[in-house]
Amino acid sequence: xxxxxxxxxxxxxxxxxxxxxxxxxxxxxxxxxxxxxxxxxxxxxxxxxxxxxxxxxxxxxxxxxxxxxxxxxxxxxxxxxxxxxxxxxxxxxxxxxxxxxxxxxxxxxxxxxxxxxxxxxxxxxxxxxxxxxxxxxxxxxxxxxxxxxxxxxxxxxxxxxxxxxxxxxxxxxxxxxxxxxxxxxxxxxxxxxxxxxxxxxxxxxxxxxxxxxxxxxxxxxxxxxxxxxxxxxxxxxxxxxxxxxxxxxxxxxxxxxxxxxxxxxxxxxxxxxxxxxxxxxxxxxxxxxxxxxxxxxxxxxxxxxxxxxxxxxxxxxxxxxxxxxxxxxxxxxxxxxxxxxxxxxxxxxx
Ligand code: TXA
Ligand code: MG
Numbered sequence: 001x002x003x004x005x006x007x008x009x010x011x012x013x014x015x016x017x018x019x020x021x022x023x024x025x026x027x028x029x030x031x032x033x034x035x036x037x038x039x040x041x042x043x044x045x046x047x048x049x050x051x052x053x054x055x056x057x058x059x060x061x062x063x064x065x066x067x068x069x070x071x072x073x074x075x076x077x078x079x080x081x082x083x084x085x086x087x088x089x090x091x092x093x094x095x096x097x098x099x100x101x102x103x104x105x106x107x108x109x110x111x112x113x114x115x116x117x118x119x120x121x122x123x124x125x126x127x128x129x130x131x132x133x134x135x136x137x138x139x140x141x142x143x144x145x146x147x148x149x150x151x152x153x154x155x156x157x158x159x160x161x162x163x164x165x166x167x168x169x170x171x172x173x174x175x176x177x178x179x180x181x182x183x184x185x186x187x188x189x190x191x192x193x194x195x196x197x198x199x200x201x202x203x204x205x206x207x208x209x210x211x212x213x214x215x216x217x218x219x220x221x222x223x224x225x226x227x228x229x230x231x232x233x234x235x236x237x238x239x240x241x242x243x244x245x246x247x248x249x250x251x252x253x254x255x256x257x258x259x260x261x262x263x264x265x266x267x268x269x270x271x272x273x274x275x276x277x278x279x280x281x282x283x284x285x286x287x288x289x290x291x292x293x294x295x296x297x298x299x300x301x302x303x304x305x306x307x308x309x310x311x312x313x314x315x316x317x318x319x320x321x322x323x324x325x326x327x328x329x330x331x332x333x334x335x336x337x338x339x340x341x342x343x344x345x346x347x348x349x350x
Pocket of ligand 1: 034036037038039040063064065066097099101113116118119120124142143144145180181182184195196
């Protein structure tokens with residue numbers, strides 16, 4: 001029932017863009033690619049249009065959505081109190097995977113801010129997204145285009161699997177190049193704060209702003225960013241996240257303990273190359289393949305459900321730089337986090 005249109009190059013010349021823009025102007029939702037994940041878009045100034053994206057993806061009503069614009073000049077239409085920091089950040093990171101939380105210009109605090117007085121906004125780095133924004137002439141409100149709670153979609157077919165029959169159109173612009181959602185940085189107050197870690201790191205932000213921005217976890221972000229309250233990105237199979245200190249022996253103990261039960265099939269995402277087993281689906285990444293690991297993370301979680309694995313084990317990362325954003329996503333996808341050998345023994349005994 002949902003149509004999927006592949007967008008050719010150059011995107012702005014493809015008739016699919018005009019068709020999608022027309023749907024948006026009529027207040028209907030359209031899914032489109034960005035460099036991070038696929039988004040489910042609607043006219044950000046229309047309450048009825050925005051309501052349709054909440055309904056389609058079954059999103060909790062208090063969780064605000066971010067607005068996508070094609071260029072910095074469009075900010076004025078949606079935000080108040082733009083200052084020097086915004087200019088510096090836009091220059092350094094846009095188009096790209098950084099969302100800025102700014103004071104909202106009415107009516108945005110109601111439509112997308114869900115009662116907050118702020119709006120999250122970014123310029124995506126994807127030709128299809130930019131062409132769609134430009135052609136529609138709108139700011140496009142867009143959360144990730146998954147059913148709430150599922151891993152975010154990084155391919156058009158993931159959107160189709162989640163939302164078929166619930167939205168009229170998906171624009172297919174190929175796989176997303178980054179693979180996890182944007183960094184959300186609150187610059188609506190005097191002290192910049194990361195509300196959600198992402199591909200743009202704290203250290204990169206510090207450098208551009210010349211101050212140390214507050215890191216995710218230092219800010220009580222549950223209050224300030226409703227989305228971080230929810231468990232997220234979850235595959236159907238329970239996922240055990242292993243802290244960076246667990247040894248290969250610990251891993252093997254877990255593996256044999258899970259595989260001991262009838263019909264068990266294990267999924268593994270990580271760096272270990274031993275313990276290969278015919279009932280373990282292996283997704284292996286060397287320590288220096290962080291980009292590829294990130295790009296494939298949600299795709300792998302979805303693939304494991306499709307393959308019918310009964311348990312997933314994932315290796316964790318040191319909480320530094322990109323490792324911090326990956327751990328945020330993995331932790332929120334996980335059912336438990338095992339830090340010490342005793343945690344492994346406890347799981348195996350129950
Ligand atoms: O990369 C991305 O950001 C993708 C693509 C489609 O652009 N979008 C995305 O949207 O991940 P969503 O809705 O799945 O996540 C947006 C996050 C949520 O955690 C939400 O709570 C937070 O940003 N957020 C949005 N507006 C906010 C605001 N005004 N204040 C605080 N947090 C906000
Ligand atoms: Mg999301």
